Amino acid sequence: MFLSNLAFASDTLKHAEEAHGGESSSWMLHHIADSRTIDLEPFGHINLPQFPPIHIGGIEIDLSITKHVFFMWIVSLVLVVVLSLVAKSYRKQVVPRGLANLVEVFVVFIRDEIVLSVIGKEGLKYLHYFLTLFFFILLCNLFGLIPYGATATGNLAVTGGLAFLSFILIQLAGIKKHGLIGYYKGLVPHGVPGFVAPIMFIVEFLGLFAKAFALTVRLFANMTAGHIVILSLIGLIFVFKSVLVAPISIGFAIFINLLEILVAFIQAYIFTMLTALFVGLSIHQH
Amino acid sequence: MPELAHIAGGFGAALSVIGAAYGISKLAAATMEASGRQPEVAGEVRTSMIISAALIEGVTLFAEVICIILALK
Numbered sequence: 506m507f508l509s510n511l512a513f514a515s516d517t518l519k520h521a522e523e524a525h526g527g528e529s530s531s532w533m534l535h536h537i538a539d540s541r542t543i544d545l546e547p548f549g550h551i552n553l554p555q556f557p558p559i560h561i562g563g564i565e566i567d568l569s570i571t572k573h574v575f576f577m578w579i580v581s582l583v584l585v586v587v588l589s590l591v592a593k594s595y596r597k598q599v600v601p602r603g604l605a606n607l608v609e610v611f612v613v614f615i616r617d618e619i620v621l622s623v624i625g626k627e628g629l630k631y632l633h634y635f636l637t638l639f640f641f642i643l644l645c646n647l648f649g650l651i652p653y654g655a656t657a658t659g660n661l662a663v664t665g666g667l668a669f670l671s672f673i674l675i676q677l678a679g680i681k682k683h684g685l686i687g688y689y690k691g692l693v694p695h696g697v698p699g700f701v702a703p704i705m706f707i708v709e710f711l712g713l714f715a716k717a718f719a720l721t722v723r724l725f726a727n728m729t730a731g732h733i734v735i736l737s738l739i740g741l742i743f744v745f746k747s748v749l750v751a752p753i754s755i756g757f758a759i760f761i762n763l764l765e766i767l768v769a770f771i772q773a774y775i776f777t778m779l780t781a782l783f784v785g786l787s788i789h790q791h
Numbered sequence: 792m793p794e795l796a797h798i799a800g801g802f803g804a805a806l807s808v809i810g811a812a813y814g815i816s817k818l819a820a821a822t823m824e825a826s827g828r829q830p831e832v833a834g835e836v837r838t839s840m841i842i843s844a845a846l847i848e849g850v851t852l853f854a855e856v857i858c859i860i861l862a863l864k
Binding site for chain 1: 835838841842845846848849852853855856859863
């Protein structure tokens with residue numbers, strides 16, 4: 506696993522140096538950033554199909570497939586296949602076996618520890634969204650850790666899209682419970698003096714967007730940071746231009762890679778947990 | 792001047808890590824004290840600790856992203 510990562514890093518470093526005249530940080534960005542090719546160094550690369558951009562009212566929209574889109578599709582495919590197989594296995598027998606056992610642990614954890622404990626019984630009708638969110642983010646994170654994989658959640662557009670869906674859910678859940686006017690009126694806590702209320706409303710209203718923005722950046726930065734640390738450690742070998750550094754930096758890189766598996770689970774949990782918390786806040790207003 | 796941007800990126804990263812470490816250490820200390828006093832609520836305390844840690848970490852990561860942007864300028 507690590508050897509291919511290393512080969513990949515050295516190859517990209519070489520390419521980057523040829524392309525950018527020895528600029529040292531660009532190969533890291535190349536690995537992290539979205540691109541129109543899937544790198545399979547040392548075996549070359551696959552060019553993804555490109556479509557001409559669509560023009561709608563002066564805005565140019567490029568709907569070409571990129572690396573991250575490709576990996577999101579793989580994740581979706583894996584999720585649809587695996588989870589529907591698991592769901593089907595419950596028709597034959599109620600007691601889970603094998604893979605169904607593993608998935609059941611996560612599903613029951615999200616239902617009992619996240620949705621029921623944070624939102625309460627009312628949250629159960631939103632359980633599908635939380636489950637989808639958790640498994641999608643988890644698999645996106647984990648796919649970035651396998652060789653030649655790309656972290657789709659290490660892209661601001663992807664995490665922004667996920668946070669946007671969560672934002673809509675938070676608003677709709679609140680509006681459904683309290684009504685359109687009641688919900689936005691309830692943003693200001695009771696017992697606030699009259700002259701402070703307008704200021705509080707503005708602050709709380711901006712807070713709604715800040716929550717979604719924080720969700721976006723948290724997931725993006727966590728997934729990007731781990732990759733940058735691993736690449737920096739491997740890059741040390743090329744900075745010092747010595748083989749002696751290799752055992753140390755590869756040892757640390759393996760450690761960080763294992764830590765990243767933990768981070769992948771924690772971040773999927775945190776995103777789901779915070780979305781549930783915000784939904785709970787908008788349902789149980791004070 | 793790219794050199795100053797690099798220095799600023801390094802300093803910013805270090806400072807924000809100090810802040811986050813202080814915040815999370817206080818949080819962890821309080822959590823351990825609480826679950827030591829009342830082991831029966833340790834699960835609930837841990838959940839709220841993870842949420843607060845995530846919020847602290849979120850703010851830190853804003854700063855770190857800014858530092859990365861500065862350093863890669």
